[in-house]
Amino acid sequence: MRPDLEIIEQWIRPGSRVLDLGCGDGTLLDRLQREKQASGYGLEINPDHITTCMSKGVSVIEQNLDTQGLGNFENQTFDVVLMTQALQAVRRPDLMLDEMLRLGREGIVTFPNFAYWRLRWYLMSHGRMPESETLPYKWYDTPNIRLCTFRDFEALCYQKNFRIMNRAVVDGQHRDRWFHRLWPNMLGQIAIYRISRQEN
Numbered sequence: 519m520r521p522d523l524e525i526i527e528q529w530i531r532p533g534s535r536v537l538d539l540g541c542g543d544g545t546l547l548d549r550l551q552r553e554k555q556a557s558g559y560g561l562e563i564n565p566d567h568i569t570t571c572m573s574k575g576v577s578v579i580e581q582n583l584d585t586q587g588l589g590n591f592e593n594q595t596f597d598v599v600l601m602t603q604a605l606q607a608v609r610r611p612d613l614m615l616d617e618m619l620r621l622g623r624e625g626i627v628t629f630p631n632f633a634y635w636r637l638r639w640y641l642m643s644h645g646r647m648p649e650s651e652t653l654p655y656k657w658y659d660t661p662n663i664r665l666c667t668f669r670d671f672e673a674l675c676y677q678k679n680f681r682i683m684n685r686a687v688v689d690g691q692h693r694d695r696w697f698h699r700l701w702p703n704m705l706g707q708i709a710i711y712r713i714s715r716q717e718n
Contacts, residue, residue: 527554530556535556536559537560538599540603548574599618600626625713668706681716687710
């Protein structure tokens with residue numbers, strides 16, 4: 519399993535009820551079911567991924583987050599709501615975070631850091647929208663419609679009074695390196711956050 523998913527696995531308590539938004543092929547949910555005795559669902563729109571999830575025994579619902587939302591789930595149905603590498607692809611990430619914390623006590627999100635130094639350098643030196651290993655798209659066909667950095671995300675959490683419980687920084691191969699933590703907004707390629715609502 520990818521190292522970033524292993525980081526997420528460490529943050530999830532045994533027996534948790536989990537909802538994975540944009541669960542892909544179900545790799546993380548499958549691992550959580552086997553290793554953490556977790557239960558829950560994945561939401562996915564790619565038919566091939568849905569088929570793979572089903573072959574692994576992962577419960578999956580075909581659902582488009584942007585057009586259908588999450589109104590079919592009751593408040594606080596889950597312990598953890600996950601969204602890996604999809605927050606930047608939804609129309610309203612701010613509202614999606616609200617929904618994640620309506621449904622679960624905690625939310626875990628990952629997203630590419632658009633302030634990574636190579637992206638900054640590419641834009642400055644070439645004058646064109648950058649492409650990279652973690653962002654392998656042209657400006658006109660990218661699914662990433664909301665460009666975000668570590669600082670942007672943390673400012674949004676502050677504005678919404680969300681508590682940042684954990685933060686991890688990984689590179690393009692999803693590896694956690696010590697030097698990424700020194701200057702995450704410049705050196706980190708992928709952000710991993712665990713958030714909750716502030717207790718009153």
